[in-house]
Amino acid sequence: MLSALFPLTARPTESNHLELGGCDVVALAEKFGTPLYIFDEATIRAQAARALNAFRSRWNDVVVLYATKAYFAPFLARLYHELGVGLDVTSEAEIVIAKHAGFDSEKIYVHGNNKTPEEIRAALHSNIRHFVVDNLDEISNLSELASVVRRPSPVVHCLIRLSPNIDAHTHRYMTTGVADSKFGLGISDGMAERAAREISQHKNLQLVGLHFHIGSQVFDTDALREALHAVLDVAADWKAKFNFELSELNIGGGWGVAYNEMHSTLEMDAFAENTTRALREGLRARDLNEHLKLIVEPGRGLIARAGVAMYRVGSVKEIPDVRTYIAIDGGMGDNVRPALYGAQYAAFLVNRINENATREYAIAGRYCEQGDVLLERAHLPETRVGDLLAIPVAGAYQLPMASNYNLIPRPAVVLVNDGNARLVRRRETIQDMLACDV
Numbered sequence: 001m002l003s004a005l006f007p008l009t010a011r012p013t014e015s016n017h018l019e020l021g022g023c024d025v026v027a028l029a030e031k032f033g034t035p036l037y038i039f040d041e042a043t044i045r046a047q048a049a050r051a052l053n054a055f056r057s058r059w060n061d062v063v064v065l066y067a068t069k070a071y072f073a074p075f076l077a078r079l080y081h082e083l084g085v086g087l088d089v090t091s092e093a094e095i096v097i098a099k100h101a102g103f104d105s106e107k108i109y110v111h112g113n114n115k116t117p118e119e120i121r122a123a124l125h126s127n128i129r130h131f132v133v134d135n136l137d138e139i140s141n142l143s144e145l146a147s148v149v150r151r152p153s154p155v156v157h158c159l160i161r162l163s164p165n166i167d168a169h170t171h172r173y174m175t176t177g178v179a180d181s182k183f184g185l186g187i188s189d190g191m192a193e194r195a196a197r198e199i200s201q202h203k204n205l206q207l208v209g210l211h212f213h214i215g216s217q218v219f220d221t222d223a224l225r226e227a228l229h230a231v232l233d234v235a236a237d238w239k240a241k242f243n244f245e246l247s248e249l250n251i252g253g254g255w256g257v258a259y260n261e262m263h264s265t266l267e268m269d270a271f272a273e274n275t276t277r278a279l280r281e282g283l284r285a286r287d288l289n290e291h292l293k294l295i296v297e298p299g300r301g302l303i304a305r306a307g308v309a310m311y312r313v314g315s316v317k318e319i320p321d322v323r324t325y326i327a328i329d330g331g332m333g334d335n336v337r338p339a340l341y342g343a344q345y346a347a348f349l350v351n352r353i354n355e356n357a358t359r360e361y362a363i364a365g366r367y368c369e370q371g372d373v374l375l376e377r378a379h380l381p382e383t384r385v386g387d388l389l390a391i392p393v394a395g396a397y398q399l400p401m402a403s404n405y406n407l408i409p410r411p412a413v414v415l416v417n418d419g420n421a422r423l424v425r426r427r428e429t430i431q432d433m434l435a436c437d438v
């Protein structure tokens with residue numbers, strides 16, 4: 001039985017290799033080299049369809065945005081455009097890629113706790129009009145820039161990002177909805193209300209809704225529900241005070257996924273059911289608009305499982321009475337998550353996929369840093385130099401956070417589907433890395 005951590009199309013071949021999207025990964029490693037990131041198109045499609053169905057079947061006016069920070073590239077933009085999701089973007093480059101792929105500006109929401117004038121201008125030039133306001137200073141900037149960039153629709157639609165002061169019980173670096181956070185505007189300290197009043201002073205800004213995102217890798221659905229109620233309280237309070245109409249509610253992303261067999265995944269259907277039920281009840285109880293546009297913006301939940309990172313074993317070093325290290329040809333340069341968050345993954349030998357795990361190894365990356373250990377305890381068959389090792393659930397926050405530490409080029413990316421493998425990003429070269437040095 002293959003691990004359910006792998007993409008949906010994962011199968012063993014007759015020669016005891018792993019197959020993804022109808023392609024033997026051992027052959028892919030030979031053709032494209034390692035480290036190699038493999039994305040399975042069928043899984044990308046299936047995950048997006050599940051999220052869309054889960055919410056569309058329960059709420060009339062719903063938009064699923066893909067949080068591009070999880071991983072974005074032209075091939076993914078084209079796919080998500082075809083699948084009918086919108087985008088949560090945070091930079092000018094993400095906007096350029098999105099527009100190039102044909103995204104309708106209506107389906108793009110601009111985020112960021114310090115949007116630069118260049119980014120705001122680029123978004124407005126692309127006729128994007130949904131902005132998630134994260135601080136007071138951004139409001140006048142936005143209004144001023146909107147008044148100089150000529151667009152078909154001169155009014156910018158703002159959602160205020162609230163900081164509901166609720167702990168999502170995830171890693172500290174992924175907790176964003178508590179009082180002491182760089183993101184969002186506080187409720188109890190009155191900052192969010194100040195933002196609402198300030199937005200109303202500008203003719204070319206219109207406050208259409210509220211946003212919250214309490215964190216990432218969230219499994220605590222009670223915390224999400226609590227945050228939802230806190231935000232609906234704000235909407236009711238503002239309705240009473242200044243006739244605010246909640247037309248759009250963005251409940252963020254953050255759906256937790258399993259990275260190894262010890263973890264579980266926040267089940268999408270159950271999550272959609274719980275959230276929409278709580279929302280319906282919450283709106284009714286407060287006499288708020290029950291026909292609002294509901295927006296969700298998962299990143300990891302859509303893309304993580306579609307990606308597999310593949311490495312070649314370069315050394316097996318036994319330290320008697322301590323442990324045995326396997327050194328691979330990637331590491332923190334392409335996956336900083338274990339070093340940064342203590343993220344725990346699973347690893348598999350994919351050139352002998354059916355062999356039982358008999359030993360425990362530590363998997364060391366090749367970077368010059370003692371903390372560059374991708375797994376402290378990997379259970380594998382007896383492993384030899386030249387073996388191919390895969391880490392599943394590698395689709396989110398690995399490539400976009402990759403670096404050139406030690407001046408090592410970043411990996412190639414391949415998209416597999418129905419027996420075809422398409423190179424969607426070639427391996428970086430030394431020339432690429434030096435291109436900006438003058």
Ligand code: LLP
Nearest residue numbers: 067213216217253254255297298299300397
């Ligand atoms: N919406 C907002 C406003 C966000 O800040 C984020 C993630 C998302 C949606 C998507 O969250 P997701 O569904 O992907 O969990 N680098 C970290 C994660 C940082 C998340 C940043 N914001 C990691 O590797 O786990």
